Amino acid sequence: MASDELDMSKSNPNRLSLQQPSLPWRMSSSLAMGLTAALSRGFLYGLNSVEVVGLDRFLELLDKRKDVENRQRGLITVSNHISVLDDPVIWGVLPLRYAFNPSNHRWGLGAHDICFKNKLIGSYFYAGQVLPTHRSQHSPHGGLFQPTIPQAIRLLSSPPFPTPLSEASGGRHDDNDDVSDPFSAGELTFTTTGTDRYVAPSTYARNRHSWVHVFPEACVHQHPRMLLRYFKWGVSRLILESEPMPDVVPMFVDGTQRIMSEDRTFPRFLPRFPVKFRVAFGELLDAEKTFGDLRARWRDLVRRDGGRLAMGELTDELKYGKEAVDLRIEVARRVREEVLKVRRTLGYPDDDEPGFELAETWAREPSKDRFKSNVDDSLVNKRE
Template sequence: MGRRIMEWAARSDYMGGIPRKMVITAVGGLAKAVVSLLNSTTVHNADTLLRLVRSRPNGVPLVTVSNHMSTMDDPFLWGFKGFPSTDANLARWVLAAEDICFKNSVFSYFFRLGKCIPITRGGGIYQEHMNEALERLSEGSWLHTFPEGKVYQEDAPIRRLKWGAASLIARAPVTPIVLPIVHTGFEQVMPEKFYRGKRPPFPLWNKRIKIIVGEPMELDLPEMRRMATSLSRNTSHSTLGWPSTCPGGLDEAAQKHLYSAISEKIQNVMERLRMFAKSFSKSEDQNLCKHK
């Protein structure tokens, strides 16, 4: 088993949970200030997200997936009015880039307290911290992921998704509820190239943020596994040394078909949400012009 970065600081019982509560309360308060006070935020279908965060069936994990418009999408995404962003018990776990959030011991400690799981980009879907993410799902926790794998600030279709989120969905002991989310506006609150090609030192204000929450996705995983197994018999794959996965004990070729199929379904739904967000924005702009 590989080394897990400061896993002890991520435990809920570490120092009675007080450091975690302090960090999440502070960060959640900042998100509230930026998203609910300093900027204009519209959320579509917020009730679905709130219901699944607060009262989904006991033991059933939640996986939320979203596009990635800025380095501050998380925690800002959870700062909208009515969301329990300062509640440490309800807060999400999130996959976070090791090279950004865990580049020194101070950062590592802070982000671990904030329920972040370090992921090495390019490290593959079977790296050690993915096992940690699976453990959180097996406990029925909420995990947020950015399956595009990096920040994209231009207005463009959803990119081909990395397979990490799909592999977690497929390998979780209890099949998670999968909820897609698409947002716009955070690229203006925290632009990548604000001054001399750098981000601003603090979030900008007076921007328009839109968060579109989709509906829980229906993934027939038994049927998708069967299809992946069938397709894998007719194709050849280079091997990466992946282990057989449970449930199903799929070989590597079948896993690739399965993760690709899950990712493609999620990507298609996210793209539909993105297009809805664009039409939603246009209708809002038209209504604004009528009232001027």
């Protein structure tokens, strides 16, 4: 660790001791994100037709979050997933001044088997604020409770990390609770397999109340009418367990499925152009109105479970109990509905299919990497 990473904050006892990564790391991250955004922006606006809805209000939100010290909550953006190029191409619509400021840019969840297949590629993606995420179809380390999810929850929150509900405070949150927390106690890394090791980004105060982007469909899904699959429950964990409740902005993307269509032929690795690319940023949700009742039920469930755990860590009952599962299903359903509302702003009809929001609807699909779905005739790629 560089010495500037170990400076203690003497003025605020509640501030995490590690303020920011080393200068070389910050420079590497800014360069990786900035150059990637410049290429994405050049490709979009130089070779394609671009339409962006709601960009001004989204930039206004980002501008309000620029001062890290004054952020009050994290930010979750959530969208459909129609191409392996969705991230980073969609962020090419942001002016470049945002790209070179990683502390006010998105953290993403990237497939470990793609983004972290070797040290060189993994270093690039990690510098680009992508968290290594295992997918159950490709790794025994995948699933809803893998270590990356607590990292995302902590990034959306602010150190020090209290328990979800403190026993000592009778079920009330208290930032001064003495909590057994391996991160705030000085654990600077996390592992996703037991053998790999990554610096924990939530360790740094600079990353407090970060922005995390999620593709809850968790695989490329290309449907001719732009219908949605069910949303997986990782986004539910982020909304239920982060403190305080994060801001949520739904998005909808259209066009990258033509840039990298799943039925493209040789040369398959090359993007196609020109296409019409559209992205819509929805309104900032009234998160309390949309999810407040579910978070209240979650907190009551945690209280009744009696667990005193570090943020992002759960007992078996909070992982697998029926009430916990039902809450995650409902959160994911509501998030999906908000993305569908944004879809309508791009002119798509309100034609969601009954049952498409449920995981069991899609359980009869084949266990392959690439296939044409026997549920909705979409092209699916679970490798991307």
